[in-house]
Amino acid sequence: MDKKQLIEWDKKFIWHPFTQMKSWLNEEPTIFIEGRDCFLKDIDGKWYLDGVSSLWVNVHGHRRAEIDEAVKSQIDKLAHSTLLGACNKPSIVLAKKMADLLSEKLKWGEPLTKIFYSDNGSTAVEIAMKIAYQYWMNMGIRGKDTFVSLKEGYHGDTIGAVSVGGVELFHNVYKPLLNKSLQAPAPYCYRCELNNSYPQCGLACLNEMEKIIAQHQKKVIAVIVEPLVQCAGGIIVWPEGYLRGLREICNKYDILLIADEVATGFGRTGKMFACEHEQVTPDIICLSKGITNGYMPLAVTAVSEKIFNAFLGELEERKTFYHGHSYTGNPLACAAAIANLEIFAKETTVEKLPSKIYLINEMLSEIAQLRYVGDVRQKGMIAGIEIVKDKNTKEPFPYKEQIGWRIVKAARKHGVWLRPLGDIIVIMPPLIISKEHLQRLLDVIKVCIIEVTS
Numbered sequence: 001m002d003k004k005q006l007i008e009w010d011k012k013f014i015w016h017p018f019t020q021m022k023s024w025l026n027e028e029p030t031i032f033i034e035g036r037d038c039f040l041k042d043i044d045g046k047w048y049l050d051g052v053s054s055l056w057v058n059v060h061g062h063r064r065a066e067i068d069e070a071v072k073s074q075i076d077k078l079a080h081s082t083l084l085g086a087c088n089k090p091s092i093v094l095a096k097k098m099a100d101l102l103s104e105k106l107k108w109g110e111p112l113t114k115i116f117y118s119d120n121g122s123t124a125v126e127i128a129m130k131i132a133y134q135y136w137m138n139m140g141i142r143g144k145d146t147f148v149s150l151k152e153g154y155h156g157d158t159i160g161a162v163s164v165g166g167v168e169l170f171h172n173v174y175k176p177l178l179n180k181s182l183q184a185p186a187p188y189c190y191r192c193e194l195n196n197s198y199p200q201c202g203l204a205c206l207n208e209m210e211k212i213i214a215q216h217q218k219k220v221i222a223v224i225v226e227p228l229v230q231c232a233g234g235i236i237v238w239p240e241g242y243l244r245g246l247r248e249i250c251n252k253y254d255i256l257l258i259a260d261e262v263a264t265g266f267g268r269t270g271k272m273f274a275c276e277h278e279q280v281t282p283d284i285i286c287l288s289k290g291i292t293n294g295y296m297p298l299a300v301t302a303v304s305e306k307i308f309n310a311f312l313g314e315l316e317e318r319k320t321f322y323h324g325h326s327y328t329g330n331p332l333a334c335a336a337a338i339a340n341l342e343i344f345a346k347e348t349t350v351e352k353l354p355s356k357i358y359l360i361n362e363m364l365s366e367i368a369q370l371r372y373v374g375d376v377r378q379k380g381m382i383a384g385i386e387i388v389k390d391k392n393t394k395e396p397f398p399y400k401e402q403i404g405w406r407i408v409k410a411a412r413k414h415g416v417w418l419r420p421l422g423d424i425i426v427i428m429p430p431l432i433i434s435k436e437h438l439q440r441l442l443d444v445i446k447v448c449i450i451e452v453t454s
């Protein structure tokens with residue numbers, strides 16, 4: 001099948017996510033046909049450095065022999081059964097590994113040892129929200145029907161997850177369909193809505209958060225946040241202490257804390273889980289993107305024994321968690337995740353990050369000097385570069401100029417694959433990227449920002 005035919009069928013039959021299909025039809029799309037290490041090859045044979053880890057999922061590179069092998073050997077045994085009334089081997093082994101890892105890394109509260117499987121980040125969040133709501137019901141506490149979340153927050157695209165989302169562009173249109181939720185200001189120091197700069201912005205935002213919780217305490221089920229970095233909202237990196245302070249507020253008012261680590265989990269921030277940076281253990285954690293290295297759709301919602309125990313009872317008490325998916329605990333996905341976790345342990349992936357994190361930091365301070373770069377933000381292996389029209393006033397470029405997209409398209413000519421968030425250039429390479437390739441990624445970004453803005 002030739003390229004022309006494939007493109008024709010793509011345009012005729014596929015509705016692409018987050019895409020204005022009218023513009024899509026006028027463009028020449030890229031078809032990837034192969035991957036290796038940190039690179040992707042398109043149908044013309046051109047290789048691209050994968051600068052955004054194939055949408056933030058790839059941690060150990062494309063076509064990892066160990067994961068290839070684990071999935072192939074599981075295929076020879078069992079591709080799928082069900083966790084509804086039955087078990088399978090990989091899901092059991094992975095649950096044990098995840099519970100051990102979570103208890104080892106998040107040791108400042110009740111360990112998160114009960115693993116509920118699903119198959120994407122949005123459903124991991126839906127599950128966390130339903131568990132949190134029903135937890136209070138099962139405890140005999142009535143009247144709780146509201147979540148607290150952050151502006152610029154992103155927790156996925158299903159209705160429950162959108163209800164706690166705060167990205168206007170993605171979420172506004174669905175407002176009439178959404179569940180009850182309250183939003184606190186995001187500690188976005190560059191554009192702090194309370195007019196504070198770094199680091200006072202963090203404290204001011206915490207005060208607002210506490211006001212909301214104090215005022216609505218009886219109704220609030222939980223606070224849900226993306227700890228340390230609000231990724232899809234624009235790589236908003238929190239000032240130190242915000243997460244710690246949030247945990248303390250939740251403790252003070254007896255509110256659950258849900259950490260959506262779908263993007264930040266599995267080493268991205270320089271530690272296995274972002275919550276480790278501030279010695280915080282959430283009550284519920286959501287994990288997905290990095291879990292299988294992008295091989296198979298899989299997600300985990302992990303909770304403490306205390307929350308789990310509230311669901312135990314006689315059948316007629318109706319305390320059961322009524323939730324499950326056809327693909328829950330899929331053996332191929334769990335086998336991929338087990339192999340991926342084994343690479344983390346064997347290669348000490350996370351321990352090897354500091355020199356790469358330092359390199360990103362160095363290059364970002366150079367990039368920050370450029371005339372149209374308003375702000376640079378970084379936490380570990382996640383970074384964002386905010387392009388502005390006016391550095392002094394922070395005025396953005398007009399939306400129709402699509403400045404972010406133009407920079408990203410320029411990078412493609414240089415063999416670097418990126419995807420922006422509006423006017424923010426996102427850097428999120430696979431964790432195993434070599435320093436040489438990382439340097440190239442950052443060099444190309446710098447050159448393209450200059451090229452497009454001058």
Ligand SMILES: *Cc1c(COP(=O)(O)O)cnc(C)c1O
Pocket residue numbers: 119120121122123125154155156157226231232260261262263264288289
């Ligand atoms: C990507 C993301 C999600 C949604 O995950 P999907 O697998 O795309 O449904 C949820 N929360 C955060 C923080 C994310 O980055």
